Amino acid sequence: MLSRTADHLYWMARYMERAENTARMLDVNYQTSLLPQSAASAEQAWRGLLSISELSHEFEKRYGDEVNARNVIEFMVSDETNYSSICSCLRAARENARAVRGALTTEVWETSNQTWLEFNKLLKSKAFQKDPAECFEWVKFRSHLSRGVTLGTMLQDEAFHFLRIGTFLERADNTARLLDVKFQSMKGDFFGVSPAKQLYEVDFYHWSAVLRSVSGFEVYRKVYRNVIRPEKVAELLILRPDMPRSLLACMNEVVTNLAMVANDQSGETLRRAGRLRSDLEFGRIDEILATGLHAFLTQFLDRVGGLGYGISRDFLVPVGG
Structure with a gap:
C-alpha cells in the first residue's frame, strides 16, 4: 500500500x-x-x-x-x-x-x-x-x-488494519490521559507507599464518572460486584483484556494489526509494541500502584508516543521523505 x-x-x-x-x-x-x-x-x-x-x-x-x-x-x-x-x-x-x-x-x-x-x-x-x-x-x-x-x-486487508491501528492507538492514549488526570485530581497521593486508608475515602460520583466516560460502569459492576474502589477502577482500565477501552485491550489490537502489515523496516516498532503489551499482560495492579500510578501512566504515554513515531516512520512517511 x-x-x-x-x-x-x-x-x-x-x-x-x-x-x-x-x-x-x-x-x-x-x-x-x-x-x-x-x-x-x-x-x-x-x-x-x-x-x-x-x-x-x-x-x-x-x-x-x-x-x-x-x-x-x-x-x-x-x-x-x-x-x-x-x-x-x-x-x-x-x-x-x-x-x-x-x-x-x-x-x-x-x-x-x-x-x-x-x-x-x-x-x-x-x-x-x-x-x-x-x-x-x-x-x-x-x-x-x-x-x-x-x-x-x-475487506480485512491493509487498509482495514491501518484503520484499526489508528483507532486503538488513539484510544490507548486517551484512556491513559483520562486515568492520570482523574486520579491526580483527587486530594492526596492515593497510591503512595501506604495508600490503604484513602482508598475508601472517595467520592462515589467521581469514580462513577470516570467509569461512565469509558462506558465502564456496568462492566465494573459485572466484573467486581462491589463498591467502586479506585484500585479496581485502575485495574479495569489498565489490565483487563476483556474491557474494550482498557490499555491492554487497545495494545492487543495494535499489536495484532501491526503484525498484519509488517514490512522489512517495521521490526523494531513491532518489538516495542509487543513489549508494551507484555508489560501490561503480565502486570499486577498492586505493583503498579506501589511504584506510582502517575509514573506508570506517564511512561506508558511516552511509549505510545514512540510507537506513533515508529509507525509514521515505517509506514506513513514516503521513503526518503
Missing part, C-alpha cells in the same frame, strides 16, 4: 476516535457539573478536562481565566482554531476519508461524509447550547456507526 494512502486511513481513524473521546469527556463533565458542588470544584473539573488534552494554554489565550462549562464546551466542540475540537476532528476525519475514497467501501465513505454534514447542521441550529448531553450522545453514536460499518463492510 502507498504510504500516503496508509497515512490518510490511519489519521481518519484517529480523528474519529478522538472526536468520540472528546465527546465522552465533555458529557461526563457536563453531567457531573449539574450535581450540587462548589464553584471551585466545578472549575477544577473543567480545568482537568483541558489538561487531559493539553489545551490549557490554548484555552487561556482565547478565554483567559474564565474556565466554565459554556466556554470549555464551545472551545472543545465548535472552535475551528482548536485542532482537537470535535469540529476539527470530524472535519479532518472526513477530509482524510475523501482523500482515499477508493480504498473505502461506499458505506464507510458515506458515513464519514454524512457525519460531517449533519454536524454542521447541529452547529448552525445551536443544538449544543440547547442540549449538550444529547449532542454528545450523537457524536458517540456516529463514531460507533463508523466503526461498525468499517467492520461490517470492509
